[in-house]
Structures are given as structure tokens and as C-alpha cells.
Amino acid sequence: MTGRADRLARVALNWLLEPGHLIGWEMVHAYGAPEALWRILNDPACHSATRNTAAARLRAGDPLQTAEGFLTRAEQVGARLLVPGDEEWPEQVADLRTIDLRSDRERVDRDTRPPLCLWARGPLPLAASLARSVAVVGARAATEYGDRIASEIGFDLASQGWTVVSGGAFGVDGAAHRSALRAGGVTIAVLACGIDRPYPSGNTALFERISETGLLLSEWAPGEPPLRHRFLVRNRLIAAATRGTVVVEAAARSGAIQTLGRAHALPGRTAMAVPGPVGSLMSVGCHDALRNQPGTRLVTSAADILEEVGSIGDDLAPRPRGTVQDRDRLDEDSARLLDAFPHGREITADQLSARAGIDPRTTLRRLALLVELGFVVDHGGSYVLVPPRRVPPS
Amino acid sequence: MTGRADRLARVALNWLLEPGHLIGWEMVHAYGAPEALWRILNDPACHSATRNTAAARLRAGDPLQTAEGFLTRAEQVGARLLVPGDEEWPEQVADLRTIDLRSDRERVDRDTRPPLCLWARGPLPLAASLARSVAVVGARAATEYGDRIASEIGFDLASQGWTVVSGGAFGVDGAAHRSALRAGGVTIAVLACGIDRPYPSGNTALFERISETGLLLSEWAPGEPPLRHRFLVRNRLIAAATRGTVVVEAAARSGAIQTLGRAHALPGRTAMAVPGPVGSLMSVGCHDALRNQPGTRLVTSAADILEEVGSIGDDLAPRPRGTVQDRDRLDEDSARLLDAFPHGREITADQLSARAGIDPRTTLRRLALLVELGFVVDHGGSYVLVPPRRVPPS
Numbered sequence: 001m002t003g004r005a006d007r008l009a010r011v012a013l014n015w016l017l018e019p020g021h022l023i024g025w026e027m028v029h030a031y032g033a034p035e036a037l038w039r040i041l042n043d044p045a046c047h048s049a050t051r052n053t054a055a056a057r058l059r060a061g062d063p064l065q066t067a068e069g070f071l072t073r074a075e076q077v078g079a080r081l082l083v084p085g086d087e088e089w090p091e092q093v094a095d096l097r098t099i100d101l102r103s104d105r106e107r108v109d110r111d112t113r114p115p116l117c118l119w120a121r122g123p124l125p126l127a128a129s130l131a132r133s134v135a136v137v138g139a140r141a142a143t144e145y146g147d148r149i150a151s152e153i154g155f156d157l158a159s160q161g162w163t164v165v166s167g168g169a170f171g172v173d174g175a176a177h178r179s180a181l182r183a184g185g186v187t188i189a190v191l192a193c194g195i196d197r198p199y200p201s202g203n204t205a206l207f208e209r210i211s212e213t214g215l216l217l218s219e220w221a222p223g224e225p226p227l228r229h230r231f232l233v234r235n236r237l238i239a240a241a242t243r244g245t246v247v248v249e250a251a252a253r254s255g256a257i258q259t260l261g262r263a264h265a266l267p268g269r270t271a272m273a274v275p276g277p278v279g280s281l282m283s284v285g286c287h288d289a290l291r292n293q294p295g296t297r298l299v300t301s302a303a304d305i306l307e308e309v310g311s312i313g314d315d316l317a318p319r320p321r322g323t324v325q326d327r328d329r330l331d332e333d334s335a336r337l338l339d340a341f342p343h344g345r346e347i348t349a350d351q352l353s354a355r356a357g358i359d360p361r362t363t364l365r366r367l368a369l370l371v372e373l374g375f376v377v378d379h380g381g382s383y384v385l386v387p388p389r390r391v392p393p394s
Numbered sequence: 395m396t397g398r399a400d401r402l403a404r405v406a407l408n409w410l411l412e413p414g415h416l417i418g419w420e421m422v423h424a425y426g427a428p429e430a431l432w433r434i435l436n437d438p439a440c441h442s443a444t445r446n447t448a449a450a451r452l453r454a455g456d457p458l459q460t461a462e463g464f465l466t467r468a469e470q471v472g473a474r475l476l477v478p479g480d481e482e483w484p485e486q487v488a489d490l491r492t493i494d495l496r497s498d499r500e501r502v503d504r505d506t507r508p509p510l511c512l513w514a515r516g517p518l519p520l521a522a523s524l525a526r527s528v529a530v531v532g533a534r535a536a537t538e539y540g541d542r543i544a545s546e547i548g549f550d551l552a553s554q555g556w557t558v559v560s561g562g563a564f565g566v567d568g569a570a571h572r573s574a575l576r577a578g579g580v581t582i583a584v585l586a587c588g589i590d591r592p593y594p595s596g597n598t599a600l601f602e603r604i605s606e607t608g609l610l611l612s613e614w615a616p617g618e619p620p621l622r623h624r625f626l627v628r629n630r631l632i633a634a635a636t637r638g639t640v641v642v643e644a645a646a647r648s649g650a651i652q653t654l655g656r657a658h659a660l661p662g663r664t665a666m667a668v669p670g671p672v673g674s675l676m677s678v679g680c681h682d683a684l685r686n687q688p689g690t691r692l693v694t695s696a697a698d699i700l701e702e703v704g705s706i707g708d709d710l711a712p713r714p715r716g717t718v719q720d721r722d723r724l725d726e727d728s729a730r731l732l733d734a735f736p737h738g739r740e741i742t743a744d745q746l747s748a749r750a751g752i753d754p755r756t757t758l759r760r761l762a763l764l765v766e767l768g769f770v771v772d773h774g775g776s777y778v779l780v781p782p783r784r785v786p787p788s
Binding site: 145149274275277283287290297298300301 | 539542543668669670671672673677681684685691692693694695698
């Protein structure tokens with residue numbers, strides 16, 4: 001945990017400059033958040049456009065008082081603030097510091113720096129949940145076809161212990177979230193507004209379910225509205241937080257294709273698109289990306305996706321080796337440990353040892369075996385069960 | 395025209411060894427066809443497996459008498475024999491001499507050498523017709539979707555002056571041929587049997603129409619039946635004769651995908667596949683090729699296809715430069731020449747000069763302009779009109 005001054009300053013800067021701000025992030029990187037805030041507010045030699053941006057927001061209130069207000073509100077709605085250095089912080093988002101989109105004439109293509117802070121709501125630890133994650137995104141106006149494919153992919157990814165990340169929108173996003181929940185898996189909705197007022201409100205029940213078993217995540221403080229440009233700023237986080245981005249359906253120019261572009265520009269992220277019927281307007285964006293964005297991989301299933309994100313190596317997280325074996329063939333200790341595993345959440349070796357009544361040393365040995373056999377994933381010291389593969393719903 | 399002895403020997407060798415035969419072709423290349431035939435028939439030092447192959451066929455008759463019989467039959471059915479050196483011979487098929495499919499355990503992957511001779515039936519000159527050509531192939535059991543896309547692509551390619559080459563089968567092949575005819579364009583059916591008994595007989599009316607305005611083409615002599623393995627041997631010719639091969643629909647393991655593999659293995663040919671709905675068994679082959687055959691290009695339309703085959707350079711034929719302009723802006727002589735053009739067939743500058751009543755020198759100058767502006771294509775001394783773009787049928 002970093003100090004309270006740092007946390008408050010990050011929240012304040014994020015509010016003053018909006019997430020992703022190029023100069024803001026560079027200044028925090030150079031001086032630390034408190035001094036960066038002080039310079040922007042008080043140093044006439046500081047970058048003038050940045051000072052002007054901050055000045056516009058300053059009319060709405062004092063930055064540190066506003067930040068305090070956000071923290072209070074977060075506490076009220078059961079949300080928490082995360083900043084770099086926190087155990088839950090997903091280190092991979094730092095890759096955004098080097099993102100180069102070549103066209104930086106648009107502000108949304110220039111202000112793509114890493115988040116200064118994140119707001120999270122839900123029971124799961126963020127970094128561990130993102131260690132094996134794929135973004136499944138696409139058109140709000142998905143066709144029945146897109147809806148079905150997103151559901152199949154979301155279900156199968158979640159069934160195999162992968163976290164399904166999406167934007168919480170209608171259409172493809174919602175189908176991906178819902179199917180991950182249906183599989184008893186983990187899903188994270190990355191929002192472009194406060195995690196206490198997730199948008200669109202038509203998905204309120206979905207957001208509630210996600211916040212109970214997965215995570216709602218946002219760079220915007222509680223209470224912040226979903227302004228139009230925030231969705232495009234948010235997309236860089238979806239691409240950076242995950243191992244790869246899959247576009248299921250997208251029109252010719254769409255937010256999902258923009259997310260895919262960020263995945264292309266980030267190191268080690270796989271950019272994927274699902275093909276569809278030629279002539280379907282909702283597949284034009286996917287086909288166009290597959291034709292014209294070199295390196296975009298065609299995928300038709302969760303198996304294809306895992307082949308792709310698996311091939312980028314184990315830099316983000318360990319993956320289960322081997323294949324899931326028949327439980328009946330396990331030795332007695334291993335079977336007992338497996339039975340003692342909680343469903344859908346992590347457990348340390350010590351906790352598991354206690355639950356199963358097996359000494360810690362044997363527990364550690366058997367856990368290594370269970371990881372090797374693909375029953376369990378090691379999230380750097382804590383372990384999580386790989387759910388058994390189920391048949392997707394028709 | 396090469397000598398009669400050469401022609402007869404090529405026909406005889408083709409019959410004795412079947413098209414594509416590796417050793418047969420190497421011997422013709424080394425000694426010429428008549429001596430190659432003599433050695434295979436009489437030289438005990440000649441490659442024994444090749445002699446054995448020939449010996450099996452020899453029981454059915456004398457090779458040169460059989461060849462004479464084929465030529466007589468060809469004359470009766472209005473077909474002609476083509477051999478290398480003939481003006482109509484498509485030089486590009488010689489690229490098959492270097493084809494390397496890496497797996498040559500199967501005979502069909504080893505015997506991929508250039509044709510020794512070709513049988514043609516139809517009014518068009520073969521080489522000129524193939525100069526701007528694309529193979530459009532796919533599943534016999536095409537879905538309504540595959541049928542529609544093949545029709546759109548065939549129509550649009552033919553409308554833009556490109557020859558549509560396919561295998562004359564049910565499904566995708568037939569749709570491609572038919573739509574090219576509907577566009578008033580040129581189509582060539584490459585058969586795996588004699589051009590007097592095109593297979594399948596259910597497409598007899600189609601073959602008749604093709605032979606009236608386009609070409610039926612085969613390596614097999616008149617009267618030869620469509621044996622199963624001949625289709626796979628034939629496919630290398632479809633890939634080699636054209637600038638690129640498009641698979642519209644194909645099951646996981648299919649002849650069309652094999653043709654695509656030949657296009658991959660040949661220099662300068664573009665391998666293309668049309669995506670389709672995930673879950674459609676008839677798109678599995680296309681998606682698999684797009685995922686796992688590096689260099690396969692996703693295409694959704696004739697425009698995409700022409701973008702691809704255009705990009706391999708002008709090594710096979712001149713392409714129209716510039717874009718099609720408004721006829722109204724042409725000078726009077728150019729407009730008169732354009733009006734004098736026959737539709738759908740080639741004309742020499744002299745013939746056009748006579749038809750239009752414009753002196754030969756002016757005709758040549760204006761033709762250069764018309765080529766430059768994209769109205770006309772120069773097929774090495776004879777010219778053909780680029781048909782105006784029409785709207786495809788719904």
C-alpha cells in the first residue's frame with residue numbers, strides 16, 4: 001500500500017485531467033503524484049495546456065476535497081481504490097506507457113497512458129483475476145449470430161478457468177459476461193463511468209451479478225457519468241489488462257475495432273476476430289481487420305483463442321500444463337485436496353492444508369502435481385480450481 | 395506449332411503415365427517427347443517404375459495408335475490439342491515444374507509436373523483468356539450462402555473482364571461458371587475427364603454454354619472417364635493456370651483446399667478464402683486455411699480479390715491502368731473506336747481500324763490512350779473491351 005497522500009493525489013489528478021492523460025502521467029512518473037498535482041496547480045512553468053485542462057475542472061471544486069469525496073462514496077457503495085504498488089494492481093497495464101498508435105491527432109489516440117488509479121467493486125482480487133484473461137468485445141447491435149458466438153466463447157473460456165473481460169454493453173459484451181457467469185466462471189466489466197452507476201442501466205441486473213462473483217472495474221470515480229469519449233479511453237484498458245482481445249462482431253468503424261487496434265499496439269497482446277457471413281454489416285469490421293490489420297488472427301472458438309493467447313508465452317501468468325485428467329486416477333491425498341478446494345475463488349496452500357487436514361509439506365507436493373495435471377492453477381502462491389468443462393448451452 | 399511427332403508422343407506419354415507424372419515430364423524435358431516415349435517403351439535402363447506404369451497401360455493398346463485415335467475423336471467433337479510452343483499455350487503452367495508440396499508421400503503430391511498437352515473446346519484462345527483469370531472453387535455441397543457468394547464473385551469478376559476458372563462441379567464451381575456467363579463474361583471449366591464427356595452430367599447444359607462462349611479444358615483425352623484421383627491431379631492445373639485461387643466454401647478436408655495448397659506452393663499465385671458463419675461445416679475449410687495456412691488472404695468480394703491478384707505485379711498480363719472514365723469525355727476518334735469494339739471478344743488493331751474506318755496509325759495511338767484510361771485491355775497485340783460494371787443480380 002502506498003501512502004494516503006499519493007492515493008489522494010492520483011484520484012485528484014485523474015479527475016482533473018481525465019484518465020490516460022499523456023503529460024499528467026509523465027509528470028506523475030517523474031515527480032510522484034503529490035508533486036505532479038502541486039506543479040499543475042501552482043507552477044506557472046508547467047505545461048500550459050495541461051494547466052488549462054486542470055483549470056477548467058477546478059471550477060467544479062477543490063481537487064483533494066473532491067478526491068476525499070470520491071473515497072467516501074466508494075466506501076458507501078462497497079468499492080475500493082487501487083493504485084500501482086497495491087497487491088491487486090495489474091502490473092501489465094504499465095505497457096500502456098509505450099503504446100504508439102501512429103495517429104495521435106485525436107486526443108483519444110494521444111491520451112493512452114496507463115491508469116493512475118482504478119476503482120473496483122466485487123469479491124475477486126484484480127491482478128490474479130486478470131492473469132489469465134481474454135477480452136471478448138463487439139457490437140452493441142449484435143445479430144443473433146454474434147450473440148450466439150459470444151455466448152459460446154464466453155462460456156467455454158470461463159469453463160476453462162479464463163476470466164472473460166468486456167465492456168458491459170448490450171450485444172456482444174453482455175452475451176460474453178452472461179455466458180461466463182452461466183459457466184460459473186469469472187467475468188470483469190470494465191466501465192466508462194463510476195462503478196456505482198454502471199451503464200447501460202438496462203444491464204443493471206447483470207452488473208449486480210458481476211459485482212457479486214466477479215468485478216466491476218473503472219478508471220472513473222464513483223458517481224462519474226459515462227461521457228461519450230470515455231468509452232474510447234476505456235478501451236485501451238480492456239486491451240492492456242488482458243492477454244488478448246477478441247472482436248466477435250463489429251461494424252466497419254466501431255469501438256470494438258478500436259480496442260483491437262490497442263491490442264495490436266501493445267506488446268504481447270493477441271488481436272483476434274471472429275469471421276461471419278459475408279454481407280452481414282456486423283461482420284464487416286471483423287473481416288476488415290482480418291484483411292487489413294496485419295497480425296489479426298482469425299478465431300472461431302475458445303479453443304482457437306486459447307491456442308493464440310497460449311502461444312505468446314507465460315509472461316503474464318502460469319498456465320496449466322498437461323490436460324485435465326480423470327479424478328478417479330488421483331492418489332488419495334490429491335483427491336482429498338481437490339475436494340477441499342473452494343469453487344471459483346483462490347486459496348493458499350496453508351488454508352487448503354487446514355481444510356483438507358493434510359500436512360503442509362504433502363499439500364505443497366500434491367498441489368504441484370495437481371497443477372501439472374491441469375486440475376488447478378497456481379496464481380503465484382495461491383491456487384484456484386479449473387472448473388470442469390461443461391457443454392455450452394444451445 | 396511443333397511437329398506432329400512431338401504432338402503424338404505427348405498425347406501417348408500423357409495416356410501411358412497420366413498427367414503430372416514426375417519422371418515422364420523430366421524425360422520429356424531432357425530428351426523431347428518422341429525420344430522419351432521411345433526410351434520408356436524400349437530402353438531397359440530407363441526408370442523401372444515408370445516403365446512398369448507404362449506397361450500396365452500398354453495392354454490396352456499401342457500408344458501412338460491410341461494417340462491418333464484421340465486426335466480423330468477430338469476433331470469429331472470440335473476440340474483441339476495444345477502443346478507447349480503453340481500460340482495458345484499458357485506459359486505460366488510451366489511453374490508447376492518447381493512446385494514443392496513438402497509431403498510427396500502421396501502420388502498426387504509427387505506427380506504435379508506441368509501438363510504435356512491440353513485439350514480445349516470452345517471459341518476463345520486459351521493463353522489470352524487465362525492472362526487475367528481467377529479460380530473460384532469450393533464445395534460441391536455448397537450451402538445457399540456459398541452459392542450466393544460464388545455467384546456474386548463470379549459475376550463481378552467476369553463483369554470486370556476477368557476470366558472465371560473453375561472445375562465444373564456442382565455447388566460453388568457451377569455457381570461461379572453460371573454467374574460469369576450471366577455477366578456476359580468468360581469462364582473456363584477445367585475438367586478431370588475428356589472434354590467430350592464433361593462430368594457431372596447434371597451440368598451438361600452448363601458445359602454446352604461454356605463451350606459456346608468460353609472454354610472446356612482438360613489434360614485427359616476425349617473419351618477419358620473422370621476417375622477419382624484425376625480430380626486431385628487436375629487441381630494443380632487450376633491453381634497454376636490462374637493468378638489466384640479463391641475458395642468460397644469448403645469442408646475441413648476437401649479438394650478445394652487442396653487446390654488452395656497448390657496456389658500457395660506456386661510462385662506469384664494468391665491463395666484466398668471467403669469467410670462464413672462460424673458453425674457452418676462448409677466454412678470450416680476456409681477458416682482453417684485462414685488460420686493455419688500462412689499467407690491465405692481473407693476476401694469477401696471481387697473487389698477484395700482484384701486487390702489481391704493485382705498486387706502480385708504484372709508478370710502474367712497487362713492490367714488496365716487508371717480507372718474507367720466517362721465515355722463522354724473522350725475525343726471523337728477514341729469514342730468511335732470504342733463503339734466499334736466487339737463485346738466479349740478480342741480484336742486486333744488492324745481489324746478495329748477497318749471496323750471503325752480510322753487509319754491504322756491513329757487507331758494504335760488511340761488504343762494506347764483507351765488502355766491507359768482503362769476502357770480496353772491490351773492482350774499482347776489484340777485488344778478486348780472492359781465491360782462496364784453492372785449491378786449483380788440479387
